[in-house]
Structures are given as C-alpha cells and as structure tokens.
Amino acid sequence: MSRVLARMPKEISSGFTPEQLGALDRALDFNNPIPHPVNLRVTLFGLFYFVVLAGPERRSPERRAEERERHPLRSWGNIALLTIVAILGVACGYTLRSLLLEG
Numbered sequence: 001m002s003r004v005l006a007r008m009p010k011e012i013s014s015g016f017t018p019e020q021l022g023a024l025d026r027a028l029d030f031n032n033p034i035p036h037p038v039n040l041r042v043t044l045f046g047l048f049y050f051v052v053l054a055g056p057e058r059r060s061p062e063r064r065a066e067e068r069e070r071h072p073l074r075s076w077g078n079i080a081l082l083t084i085v086a087i088l089g090v091a092c093g094y095t096l097r098s099l100l101l102e103g
Helices: 002-006 018-029 061-070 076-102
Strands: 038-044 048-054
Touching: none
Parallel strands: none
Antiparallel strands: 038 048
16 A cells, blocks of 8 residues: 555645545455465566466456557567577476486
8 A cells, every 4th residue: 555655646645534545455455355376476586576376267358358458468578488488398398308218
C-alpha cells in the first residue's frame, strides 16, 4: 500500500481517511485472493529476477486479450530467453546421451 501512496502527489495521498485507506488496501488485494500452486521467484546474480507462476486460468478472455496486446510473446527478451533455454536443453540432452551411451 505504501508503494501506491508514494506514487501519488502528497496533497492527494495525505487526504485519505483511515477508512478510505482500508478500502483501497482491500480493493488492491482483490487481484491476488488465491495463492498460485506454483510460485517460483528467483534472483539471479543479484541483477535479474525470474518468476514462474502456474495454476488454473481465472482471467476473463477480455483480460487475456488485453494482456497479450500489452505484453506480446514475441519480444527480444523472450526470444533471447527461449534461445538460451533451448541451447541449454540441447547441451544437457547431448551430455546425458553421451554419458548413458558411454557407460
């Protein structure tokens, strides 16, 4: 809640009553009422973070379409990540195959 208030002009954020702040806090918390079954959050080398969330789809088709438009799958960051994961997957598969066939 403090992050939301910090982004507002002081003259507005200081004018909220305790009841209004409580209602705003409950409204903001409504977005995440149920925890995800898979919630993996990792910081890599203190520079980057990686998040994997998984669970039943609860978003409406309209919200999914809006989010696809705002965050397209085809971005340079996603392409780079998928390329790195593919290279690591092939390297691990080749290494495992070599170890299993050698022994």
